Amino acid sequence: MAQRPRQDQQQVTIVTGGSRGIGAATAVRLAREGHHIGIGYERAREAAEATAAAVRAEGGEALPVQLDTSDEAQVDAFFDAVQDTLGPVTGLVANAGITGPLGRFTETSTEVMRRVVDVNVTGTLLCLRRAAQAMSVRHGGTGGAIVSISSGAATLGSPGEYVHYAATKAAVDAMTVGLAKELGPDGVRVNSVQPGAVLTEMHAAMGDPDRAWKKAESIPLRRPGEPEEIAHAVAWLLSAEASFTTGAVLRVSGGI
Template sequence: MPDTVKPHRPIIITGASRGIGAATARLAAERGYSVCVNYLRSRAEAEAVVDEIESLGGAAFAFRADTSVEAEVRDLFDATAGRFGGIEALVNSAGIMGGPTRLDGLSAQEMVRLFEINVFGCILCCREAVRRMSTGNGGKGGSIVNVSSVAATNGSSGERVHYAASKGAVNSFSVGLSREVAREGIRVNLLSPGLTRTALNPPERLARLEGTVPIGRVAEPAEIARGILWLLSAEADYCVGANVVMSGGR
């Protein structure tokens, strides 16, 4: 693939080497986006996503960046802008769950790392996107979707209250940011999945909890990706600060 490609709806998807992020990267490419597949450790998986996109005629590249590190976030956005000519959209999908354990079994180190990635990483990426997208900063506008979780409202008691708290923070931040930049051409929204078949959810957990889902099954990453792409699309151009819940009724 050449070093540069013709700009065509450039998008950054964090945590895109697997799960919801990877499914979103594939669907975004299918719908005409040029995709930066961000990853932290899973280089081979990220490159496999890129290979799949390119094999179907799409444009993509993989870029390693820890989204909780300011300098690496800046490099991520610089690399994407240099490759594709700008940034039109951002999906913050990178995250960890921690646990499972009760609060009294958590270490401070685990709590700090979880908030670094789930909360500060999301905020840092949004800040860099706003700096580039905002019409007030000379940008052309854009769209941001932050991937949250129904845990933010149900609390995930008994196994991951710290994860639920981190997603609650993402929700509050996203609503505030959406109002801050709405008149600068940027739409910020949330997508909150329920139980989804990803590496973050071990098979035994899915089997244990699947019966609690009213629709009777867990979600597949591709289903969640469709919700994310809808929020990015023109069909959702009046959605600002919305939280689309895709939980099968759970």
């Protein structure tokens, strides 16, 4: 029988892409629930430090670490640093991801496509593998939970915007289903969340700062989401309340 994580164990959760947007909101939300947080970020050092300060204000410990999640050595060093500083890892929020510029598929460069695949697919796989090694009872861990941040694009396809990105998020959901089945007997739950249009800086980075509000007309709730609304779903999936939930792909998209 698979072992369930001890309820008295300190929760130590790694959040990649934790400096801004959904990642930052999730880090703070989890800190409110008693988690210590390892914050992975690529470039935004000041934003990562601000997230760390917000985590500490909620009573959690925080360790921001700069890394490229598509680099295996950097992922290993990040996990090692978190475990050495905060304690054994019990959770992962695989949130780091990029889109590249908005545009039609025929006009998307090979360089952009390769980088999006490297971060969104290879980077997520590397983080999930290291988390599984840290948490699996098969490898001496005490169990835990993984939540990957996917996207509604995984099923909508995002024609005319970023089909390559949508494909990588479909891959993330495939990882979720497969690893939930593989790691369930080892005490590790694996789920993903599919956000819709959310008010983050990612839209500006892809070339259209107002994109989230432009999408509002097609959303049944007639508005984009807030990062905190995604964070609530992630926090539930990591919590003991979701102890029988694994392999789920949870849509949090306002109905689209």
